[in-house]
Amino acid sequence: MKAEIIAIGTEILLGDIVNTNAQFLAKELAALGIDVYHQSVIGDNEERIIESFEKAFERCDLVITTGGLGPTQDDLTKELGAKYFNKKLVLHEPSLDWIKTYLDMKDEAIVEANKKQAYFPEGSIILPNPNGTAPGSIVSENNKILIILPGPPREMKPMFNDHVKKYLEGITGEIIKSKILRLFGIGESLMAQKLNNLIQNSKNPTVAPYAKDNDVTLRITAKGNSEKECDDLINPVDKEIKDALGEYIYGEGETSLENVVSEILCNNKLSVSTAESCTGGMIAASLISYPGISDVFKEGAVTYSNESKMKRLGVSKETLDRYGAVSEETAREMAIGIAREANTDISISTTGIAGPGGGTDEKPVGLVYIGVFIKGKVVVNKFNFTGNRERIRRKTTMNALNILRKELLKI
């Protein structure tokens, strides 16, 4: 099956917003085995919207639009969808009731213009919108299907996931199931090598990587006639990936490295503290993004100056004089110092040169030491990161969390 995605809205043509909807839909359609050969963006203009429907339906049987469902005269998508299929617009009472309820919850009165949002091309399937006043709709005739979705991603995405996906599975006669593996610390080329063409040659299930900084996501997607059939396709591939890359996999599904680490700490009631120099609070802030962390996070110290490293953490003057603030020895004393001061089971320390200034031949920009203290034992890792100040600090934060995760798995 072939499809096209059309975004409708002058604000996208003017560059006021990025068309992230197209990416989301493209990814979902690819996973459903539906080919997308064209995406386009059109303004709120009757003639050009109708022309785009005509062109698209010459080339394919399924068109998905986003945007143009608002209450104003500019919003034309349903009206022109009806015109294209030669259908009239009819009122859908449950949608009108919903719009009233929704506006009521927001303490807004319904205005005449909102009523337009409850009219749809005759014979449409209505797609409820729990997150706004613009329900979506599916209108079809002669094997041409037009799926009309709202523009705001926080309305469009749940509508696709909750209604459109099932509808499309019904058409393609298959169900789709995905499993997401999250990896840290492996480059794309090493991953490609280790997976031995699993990614490139995968058909069903497909294995799709997505890399950002050192954080890599692998999505295994199977098509089948039942959940079980999908699971039977996914499981051996899941096992193959885990056998090859197990040490890099930190989680599955919707999670993050900081959540995984925080969860281990909370579940095992391990108290934690941080002593940060170059990361300057980023590690503490990452851990504290986890809602339950207050049970175990005791204290963080941002000891940017030598003075504070000595006073707050008890790093010795001799160590600083002899090895410097950016050294294995300082990282070690920082980790021990904060664990002692805050009386915690675990601590993390960082010290490094984030740049752009401050580097020397011996200690270049990007040199970072990360210390992890676990119940009396300290490990210090040395890194030479590349990139600008922000990237070096971010890489330090992520690597510190990953080192702690791995050490926690050992106890």
Place this chain on the structure above:
Amino acid sequence: MKAEIIAIGTEILLGDIVNTNAQFLAKELAALGIDVYHQSVIGDNEERIIESFEKAFERCDLVITTGGLGPTQDDLTKELGAKYFNKKLVLHEPSLDWIKTYLDMKDEAIVEANKKQAYFPEGSIILPNPNGTAPGSIVSENNKILIILPGPPREMKPMFNDHVKKYLEGITGEIIKSKILRLFGIGESLMAQKLNNLIQNSKNPTVAPYAKDNDVTLRITAKGNSEKECDDLINPVDKEIKDALGEYIYGEGETSLENVVSEILCNNKLSVSTAESCTGGMIAASLISYPGISDVFKEGAVTYSNESKMKRLGVSKETLDRYGAVSEETAREMAIGIAREANTDISISTTGIAGPGGGTDEKPVGLVYIGVFIKGKVVVNKFNFTGNRERIRRKTTMNALNILRKELLKI
């Protein structure tokens, strides 16, 4: 003048990447007074790319493409640009030299496939690419102009700014100048009201707002025959905006709230420390993103537990028992405590309920106190923020920086 933007690349059709190039180009073209009525995305397919050139040039005189300039057989843009205009591809020696130099710098050898990147449609203007191996080009005939740019944004954007903009100004016969004002703490509706239709009715210069969280950018853009003519158009509008909104404006051009605050601290040699509860290190991390901050940032404390508030900052047990950890009094003692402990001129403290749990009727999720200590004087501000845990913490951070900025302007 009318233009279309065509992104070429199967990776966009598959949803592997977001087409941010289209937004960038759309914004730039709008500022140049060039109308964009269509944007589209096409895969790496000869027939469909040629068809898209034909359709686009039926509707307009200027087409800008991104992508498809790589060394592989899949990369077809220049080849099909040449085919569309019935021109042959010719070698551009300086580009070949550059490709060799660039690969050399990266310790990579030039392969046969790279040579393809130095061939262009005959008669093209070549656009150098200091950030990669794919120079761009401009090919035109019979008043139809095709501008061919690389796909990676970090190559495409500088190429547009450094070469294409001037070329387009030469065609439109005008130069364009922008001034950016940065505001914090004003909502979009209040801004619209205060600017009294300045935004909606602006023609030359135009005034375009862009809002994200509480951070608002106003871009004043003038068209004229000279820099001076542009300045003469911008200055009175700049003054009008500053008269109306001066208190909200924290900076001009490429900067951020944390940079502005850090700059004031550094320029005035004011030492600073932080004591954070709900923000958990985010304020320290923000300040430390500024490269010169090590001169003035002395120490940050992430005092998430009551115990650490007492031990580290000297917050009294009576205050915590009587008013609670989230209270004006605690925020005040935290700010005083860290300034004393770290011996700094300035300090910032935060304490609040970031949620999702922990709220009560009296102290709901979103309640935050921010304390600022400046040379012996403390001010505490109370907020009731909305949103999820991350948004509440982010808003707290930004507001803390803004309060400090305003207080610093008074001394």
